[in-house]
Amino acid sequence: MTNSKDLLNKMINAPGLSGHEAPIQSIVEEAWKPLADELNTSKLGSLHALQRGTGKEPRPSILIATHMDAIGLMVSNVTDGFLRVSEIGGIDHRVLPGQSVTVHCVEGDLPGVIVQPPEHTLAKENRGGPVPLDGLWVDVGLSPRQVARQIDIGDLVSFASDAVEMGDTLTGHSLDNRASVAALTEALTMLQKRPHHWDVWAVATTQEEETLGGALTSAFELRPTLAIAIDVTFAKGPGSTGHDTFPMNKGPVLGWGPNIHPKLFGELKSAADRLEMAYKKEPLPGMSGTDAITLQVAASGAPTAVISIPLRYMHTPVEMVHTKDITRVARLLTEFIAELDEDFLDKIKWQEEEN
Amino acid sequence: MKELIQDLVQIAGPSGYEADVREYVQKDLKGHVDEMKVDPLGNLITRKGPKDGSGLNVMLAAHLDEIGVIVTHLDDNGFARFTTVGGVFPRNTVGARVKFLNGTGGVIGMEPTGYSSVTPINQMYIDVGVTKKSEMPVKVGDVAAFERTFEDLGKRLVSKALDDRVGVAVLIEIMKQLKDTPHNVFGVFTVQEEVGVRGAAAAAYGVDPDLGIAIDVTLTGDTPKAKTMDVSLGKGPAIKVKDSGMISDPRVVAWMEAGAKRARIPYQKEILTGGSTDARAIQITREGVPAGCVSIPCRYVHSPSEMVDYKDVQDSVKLLVQLLKRPIKL
Known part of the structure; x- marks a missing residue:
């Protein structure tokens, strides 16, 4: 667990915005190397780690997708030494003013802060509420000449705040979805000591926040028999109390809906029951909002499921998770994968749904 | 070129x-x-x-x-209702001319909905210059492109x-x-x-x-x-x-x-x-x-x-x- 916490801390303090995942990819690669029989990178930069199963060939395989890309900003204009930015992924822009950021330039990283103009200078319709993203600036404290020389349109801007541990909870940016990468890493560690019939492809996907293209192309390449996306979902918190929110530290959340194979859901539920682990069911009546959307339809398709970790303050720099939920997801994954046998596909044949 | x-x-x-x-x-x-x-x-x-x-x-x-338009309905007085093919902006559409693939020309008119706001596409119609449904030279499902001359402004081209x-x-x-x-x-x-x-x-x-x-x-x-x-x-x-x-x-x-x-x-x-x-x-x-x-x-x-x-x-x-x-x- 300590190792896992250290890894997660390291991961969420790293940049690696959608489409530009190189910095996070190298961290995940280092963590997965000792856990994998084979490691390779897709054409879009997703990391594939194979743990071979003990079953006879040709072995079925399960793909577990955790996206490693993060939301952030991109320089879209430079005026008089100040930067305008546009978003990568969906950002809750209300919390942006006052945040410290890192501007990633060709020559190196520059520190910066996100600032908003004084209230009285704003257009009337923008007063008294949050300033929209196109009204905010990034100030890097340099002269207009220095800025023009060093910063270019398209340079990435990532959150610079460090992760903070608060008891068993952890807060920081990019916990969506690096908390899931940490859970998958823990599962790989457990599976090293627990024999499993099936091949396991752990995949750290790219571009989930923009195109879901990393998962789509990796599933096309690896052609898994089953696929599971691990992602985060809305946790209960201040003002977030509805039936569509889930308590922290009360176990994994299992998605349920057309993006999820009903029998596969049932088998995950059974695995949780075997562990006497509490879980919640999350109705996802349309698209699940996760990599499972494309995992399900890549190539000739695969039965998919979604497991989520409850997270507060999604798409802000202070996302929060309970670290025990991460370990629970890892244990659930391990139990489920280790019990996959040669007859498993017979159990999830399309028949009358059982709920 | x-x-x-x-x-x-x-x-x-x-x-x-x-x-x-x-x-x-x-x-x-x-x-x-x-x-x-x-x-x-x-x-x-x-x-x-x-x-x-x-x-x-x-x-x-x-x-x-x-981008273009596609006919969805012909009314008794010879007007064609239509929907869009691709991202057609309603604000650019009233008064525009269209050309069907069979060569028929038409102009896009709108119901009197007032000029202060943008009229939605479903309150517009294509007038191909006839007065009866039986005379219509186009039918439901026919597509048309917008029609506008090419202008060479020297440095810049418009079309x-x-x-x-x-x-x-x-x-x-x-x-x-x-x-x-x-x-x-x-x-x-x-x-x-x-x-x-x-x-x-x-x-x-x-x-x-x-x-x-x-x-x-x-x-x-x-x-x-x-x-x-x-x-x-x-x-x-x-x-x-x-x-x-x-x-x-x-x-x-x-x-x-x-x-x-x-x-x-x-x-x-x-x-x-x-x-x-x-x-x-x-x-x-x-x-x-x-x-x-x-x-x-x-x-x-x-x-x-x-x-x-x-x-x-x-x-x-x-x-x-x-x-x-x-x-x-x-």
Whole structure:
């Protein structure tokens, strides 16, 4: 667990915005190397780690997708030494003013802060509420000449705040979805000591926040028999109390809906029951909002499921998770994968749904 | 190249009905490429260069189709109700003229809904100049393109359908000018881009390229009170960094920038917050394809009077030709 916490801390303090995942990819690669029989990178930069199963060939395989890309900003204009930015992924822009950021330039990283103009200078319709993203600036404290020389349109801007541990909870940016990468890493560690019939492809996907293209192309390449996306979902918190929110530290959340194979859901539920682990069911009546959307339809398709970790303050720099939920997801994954046998596909044949 | 552009924009080819545009391109490129075929969706796939050379399989895509309208209902008095094909803005539509594929002309009118707000498409109709349903020269399901003359303003060109016939013209020129490329270059003229980059998705699956580049138009931020966007007419081709449908592969962006600098071609970097191109579909095809886009800056996109700068158009050809002449290492 300590190792896992250290890894997660390291991961969420790293940049690696959608489409530009190189910095996070190298961290995940280092963590997965000792856990994998084979490691390779897709054409879009997703990391594939194979743990071979003990079953006879040709072995079925399960793909577990955790996206490693993060939301952030991109320089879209430079005026008089100040930067305008546009978003990568969906950002809750209300919390942006006052945040410290890192501007990633060709020559190196520059520190910066996100600032908003004084209230009285704003257009009337923008007063008294949050300033929209196109009204905010990034100030890097340099002269207009220095800025023009060093910063270019398209340079990435990532959150610079460090992760903070608060008891068993952890807060920081990019916990969506690096908390899931940490859970998958823990599962790989457990599976090293627990024999499993099936091949396991752990995949750290790219571009989930923009195109879901990393998962789509990796599933096309690896052609898994089953696929599971691990992602985060809305946790209960201040003002977030509805039936569509889930308590922290009360176990994994299992998605349920057309993006999820009903029998596969049932088998995950059974695995949780075997562990006497509490879980919640999350109705996802349309698209699940996760990599499972494309995992399900890549190539000739695969039965998919979604497991989520409850997270507060999604798409802000202070996302929060309970670290025990991460370990629970890892244990659930391990139990489920280790019990996959040669007859498993017979159990999830399309028949009358059982709920 | 102006004549080529003028010819191309005057052909009607709404999404799904690109045949006339495709035939023009086929004729024009005859003898300039090594191979040419039309795939089942209607994409025109041309190829040039050594098949087993030292280079990459490169797919260039420019879309043949344009936005338009399609008839949904004919009323007893000879008016046709319609819906849109692709992103037609209602504000550009009242008073516009349309041309059906069978040659019928018409004008778009609207119910008296007041002039202070934008009238929705379902309160508009097409008047083809008849008074009875039985006299209608068009029927439900017929498609029409917007009709507007081509204007050569010297430095700048104005027309309907510059999105993306100007890209088609650029791709034709590239295929003609490419002589000693080490790459297996596929010039793909795609269908159905305006309705969700559908042609390019199928074409990319078939071509299975190592590198994909779309050639399309992009918006600008250089008009009165425009939304902040660092792309202007006349400042060179735009190298796409991001749009609302994709993030260009950073290696492709760097390769394009280096090529532009080496050849001293002016260029701009583009971040487009609304819209996407065929590159989006190519990037996520099969196992994934490194993809990017060379955009031609264009004002008034999706209106019947789009405007491009002619030098930007010529420089787009230059940029891609000199990039494709040399070995590519991403």
